[in-house]
Amino acid sequence: MIIGLDGVPHSLLRAYIENGLMPNLKHILSQGFVLHRMDASVPDVSSVSWTSFNTGVNPGEHGIYGFTDLKPKTYSLYFPNSTDIQAPTIWETLGKTGQKSSTLFQKYHQKVKRPCRSIILNVPHTYPALPMNGILVSGFVAIDLKKATFPESVYPYLQSIDYLIDVEAEKAKQNKGAFMESLFECFEIRKKAISHFLTEESWDLFFACITETDRLHHFFFDASTDKDNPYHESFIRFYTELDKFIKILYDGFCEISHEKGFFMILSDHGFAPIKQEVYINPFLKEKGFLALKEEGEFYEKIGEETRAFNLDPCRVYIHDKDAYPRGKVSMEEKPEVLRKVREALTTLTGENGEKVIDRIYPKEEIYQGPQTRGAPDLVCLPNDGYDLKGSLEKKKVFGRSQFAGMHTWHDAFCVLSPSIPLAEKPSIENMAEHIIKYFTQ
Amino acid sequence: MDHLTKLENKSIYIIREAYNRFKNIAMLWSVGKDSTTLLWLCRKAFFGHIPFPIIHIDTSYKFPEMYRFRDDRVKEWNLNLLIGRNEEKLDQGMGPGQGSKLDCCNELKTNALKRVIQKYRLTAILLGIRRDEHGIRAKERYFSPRDSQFKWDYENQPAELWDQYQSMVEEEEHFRIHPILHFTELDVWSYVKREGLPIVPLYFSKNGKRFRSIGCAPCCSPIDSNAQTIDDIVEEIRTTKTSERSGRAQDKENIYTMQKLRALGYM
Numbered sequence: 001m002i003i004g005l006d007g008v009p010h011s012l013l014r015a016y017i018e019n020g021l022m023p024n025l026k027h028i029l030s031q032g033f034v035l036h037r038m039d040a041s042v043p044d045v046s047s048v049s050w051t052s053f054n055t056g057v058n059p060g061e062h063g064i065y066g067f068t069d070l071k072p073k074t075y076s077l078y079f080p081n082s083t084d085i086q087a088p089t090i091w092e093t094l095g096k097t098g099q100k101s102s103t104l105f106q107k108y109h110q111k112v113k114r115p116c117r118s119i120i121l122n123v124p125h126t127y128p129a130l131p132m133n134g135i136l137v138s139g140f141v142a143i144d145l146k147k148a149t150f151p152e153s154v155y156p157y158l159q160s161i162d163y164l165i166d167v168e169a170e171k172a173k174q175n176k177g178a179f180m181e182s183l184f185e186c187f188e189i190r191k192k193a194i195s196h197f198l199t200e201e202s203w204d205l206f207f208a209c210i211t212e213t214d215r216l217h218h219f220f221f222d223a224s225t226d227k228d229n230p231y232h233e234s235f236i237r238f239y240t241e242l243d244k245f246i247k248i249l250y251d252g253f254c255e256i257s258h259e260k261g262f263f264m265i266l267s268d269h270g271f272a273p274i275k276q277e278v279y280i281n282p283f284l285k286e287k288g289f290l291a292l293k294e295e296g297e298f299y300e301k302i303g304e305e306t307r308a309f310n311l312d313p314c315r316v317y318i319h320d321k322d323a324y325p326r327g328k329v330s331m332e333e334k335p336e337v338l339r340k341v342r343e344a345l346t347t348l349t350g351e352n353g354e355k356v357i358d359r360i361y362p363k364e365e366i367y368q369g370p371q372t373r374g375a376p377d378l379v380c381l382p383n384d385g386y387d388l389k390g391s392l393e394k395k396k397v398f399g400r401s402q403f404a405g406m407h408t409w410h411d412a413f414c415v416l417s418p419s420i421p422l423a424e425k426p427s428i429e430n431m432a433e434h435i436i437k438y439f440t441q
Numbered sequence: 442m443d444h445l446t447k448l449e450n451k452s453i454y455i456i457r458e459a460y461n462r463f464k465n466i467a468m469l470w471s472v473g474k475d476s477t478t479l480l481w482l483c484r485k486a487f488f489g490h491i492p493f494p495i496i497h498i499d500t501s502y503k504f505p506e507m508y509r510f511r512d513d514r515v516k517e518w519n520l521n522l523l524i525g526r527n528e529e530k531l532d533q534g535m536g537p538g539q540g541s542k543l544d545c546c547n548e549l550k551t552n553a554l555k556r557v558i559q560k561y562r563l564t565a566i567l568l569g570i571r572r573d574e575h576g577i578r579a580k581e582r583y584f585s586p587r588d589s590q591f592k593w594d595y596e597n598q599p600a601e602l603w604d605q606y607q608s609m610v611e612e613e614e615h616f617r618i619h620p621i622l623h624f625t626e627l628d629v630w631s632y633v634k635r636e637g638l639p640i641v642p643l644y645f646s647k648n649g650k651r652f653r654s655i656g657c658a659p660c661c662s663p664i665d666s667n668a669q670t671i672d673d674i675v676e677e678i679r680t681t682k683t684s685e686r687s688g689r690a691q692d693k694e695n696i697y698t699m700q701k702l703r704a705l706g707y708m
Contacts, residue, residue, distance in 0.1 A: 045707065067702050067707045067708075068702070068707070068708060078695075079695060079698045079699075079702070140701070141698050141701050141702065143694050143697045143698060143701075144694070166701070168704075169701070169704035169705050170700070170704045172704070173704075215705075218705055218706070277706075294538065295538070295659075297537070297542055312707055312708060313707075387706075389706065390708065391708065401706065403706050
C-alpha cells in the first residue's frame with residue numbers, strides 16, 4: 001500500500017509528530033517504520049515528481065518536464081497528460097498491461113510472475129485514465145470524470161457520491177474562508193471514495209493520493225506554524241483529520257496483508273513560505289535575452305531576437321536555430337549563450353541582497369534517456385522563499401499574489417520499513433524500484 | 442427519401458416544434474456554414490419568412506468578408522437581425538491581444554450573449570451545433586436546458602426517444618435547441634451544394650489555403666487546401682484525417698486545464 005500526501009514537507013511532518021498533533025502516524029512509526037527526508041524531481045512540480053515516482057525513471061526517460069510544454073515548430077503551448085508519458089508506470093509493469101519500456105521495466109518485467117491488480121486513486125498526472133489491470137481514477141489535472149475513470153463501470157459509483165476530482169482553487173481568490181471549507185468537504189469525498197475501494201475491491205497494489213494538502217499549503221502555508229494566523233486552527237485540524245485517515249488506511253493494510261506487505265507514505269515535494277514570487281521571463285527580457293512580439297498568444301510572441309525563454313517554474317530553453325523557426329542561436333553559439341544566461345541568473349538577488357537561485361543544472365547533468373531532446377537546457381532551483389514562475393505577462397521581476405506557499409525540492413518525505421535500503425538522502429525517482437522488487441521477491 | 446431530405450425533415454420538425462413551444466425564441470447566427478445552413482432551414486420551415494429574430498454576436502474581430510456576407514443576407518432574406526456586442530469591454534480595449542483568449546471569448550461572446558438573452562427575455566435559442574464537431578458536444582440533446590449561469594448539466598437531461606422532446610422550461614432557465622445536431626460536416630457541405638446556398642468565400646481556397654471553420658480573424662488559421670468549389674471541399678473532407686476545428690485556437694479541455702493551472706499559479 002502506498003499513500004501519497006501531495007506537497008507535505010518532511011520538516012512540517014516531523015514537527016507535527018513531535019508536537020503530538022499526529023498520534024496515529026507516530027504510532028505507525030513506532031511499529032518499525034522510518035521517516036526519511038527525500039528529494040523531489042527537478043523541477044519540483046507534481047506532474048513531474050509523481051510521474052518520476054510512478055515510472056521510477058528520470059524525466060529524460062518518461063518525458064514529462066512540467067504541466068506545460070511547447071511545440072517548437074509553432075511555439076504553441078500544450079499540456080502534457082498521461083498519454084505523453086514514455087515509460088511504463090509501476091501498475092503497468094506489475095499488471096503486465098503496458099506496451100512501453102524503460103530501464104526499470106527491462107530490469108524487472110520478466111521477474112513479475114503473475115499480473116498484479118492495482119487500485120490507483122487520485123494520483124496526479126494520470127489523466128486521461130488509460131486501460132490497466134485494476135481500477136484507476138485520475139487526479140490533477142483531470143477535467144472530465146468519465147475520462148478520468150477506468151474501467152467505465154466505476155463511474156456510476158463516483159457519480160453517486162458526487163465525487164470531486166479537485167477543489168475549485170479559483171474560489172481561494174475571492175473567499176479564503178469558503179475555500180478552506182471546501183478543502184474539508186473535498187477531503188471527505190476523497191476519503192469516502194478511497195475507503196470504498198479499499199474495502200470493496202481486491203488488490204495487490206493500492207495507491208491513493210491526498211491532494212488537498214497541496215492546495216492547503218498553496219493558500220495557507222503561512223498558517224502552518226503561526227498561532228496568530230486566523231487559519232492556524234483549521235490548518236491543524238486538517239492535519240489531525242489526515243492523521244486519523246492514515247490510521248484507517250494503515251489498519252486496512254494490516255488486516256489484508258497481516259502486516260507482511262509493503263507499506264509506504266510519501267510526498268512529491270515540500271513546501272516553504274513565499275517571500276517573493278520571481279518572474280524569470282521579465283528578468284530574461286531585462287537582461288536582453290528575451291524579445292516578445294505584439295501578436296500571438298503565450299509563447300507565440302517569441303520574437304527573432306530572443307535567445308532564451310523560460311517555462312514554469314524555471315525551465316530555461318535556448319532559442320536555437322535548429323529547433324525553432326524563429327531561432328537564431330547556432331550550435332556553435334549555444335554554449336556561450338548558456339554561459340551568459342547562467343551568469344545572469346546567478347546575479348539575481350531578492351529582498352535584502354539574498355541570492356534567489358540556489359542551483360542551476362544544465363540538462364546533461366540531471367536528465368538521461370531518450371526523451372532528453374525535449375528537455376530544458378537549464379533548470380534552476382531557488383532558495384526557499386523565492387517562488388520561480390514562468391509567466392510571460394508580468395512586467396516586473398518580483399511580485400506577490402494570493403499564494404502563501406511554494407514548492408521545495410529538498411524537503412519531501414517518505415515513510416518506509418527500515419529493511420528497505422535507501423541512500424542517505426533518497427530521491428523520489430528511486431522509490432518505484434523498491435515496490436517492484438517487493439513484488440518480484 | 443434520400444439522406445439529405447431525411448436530415449432536413451428532422452431539422453424542420455424540431456424548428457417548428459420549438460417555435461410552437463416558446464414565445465420568446467431567437468436564432469443564433471455566427472455567419473459560418475453551419476448556422477447559415479440552420480438559417481436556411483428556418484426559412485424553409487416558415488416558407489421564406491422567419492417569424493423570430495436572428496442574433497449575431499459581434500466581437501468586432503470577425504473577418505470583413507463575414508460582415509459583408511451578413512449584411513447582404515439580411516437585406517436579401519429580410520431578416521430581423523439583433524446584434525449583440527459587449528460595448529463596455531470593447532471600449533476598454535478587450536481583444537485577443539489583451540489578456541488571455543479565454544477572457545476575450547468569455548467577455549465578447551458568452552457575456553455578450555447573456556446580455557442579449559436578458560435584454561430580450563429569451564427563453565429559447567436555436568443554434569447550429571453538430572454532434573460530430575467536438576467531443577464535448579457528443580452528449581448534447583436537441584433540447585438542452587441551461588441555467589441562468591449558462592451551465593449545462595449534461596448528466597441530468599431527459600432522454601429523447603421517438604422524437605418526444607422534453608421542452609418544458611423552468612424559470613431562470615433557457616433552452617438551447619439544436620436542430621442540425623444530427624448533421625455531419627460532410628452532410629452540411631452536401632446540403633449547401635444541393636440547396637445552392639450562398640456561403641462566406643473564406644471557405645474556398647485562395648493561394649493554396651482555405652478556412653475550414655471560421656470565427657474571429659485573430660483566432661482562426663487556414664488549412665492547406667486547393668479546394669475551390671464545394672465539390673472539392675466535399676472530396677477533401679471525405680478523405681481528411683485532421684479534425685474540423687484544428688485551425689481554431691480554442692479547445693474546451695485545454696481551456697479548463699489552463700484555468701486549473703492558473704488557479705494554482707502554474708502558468
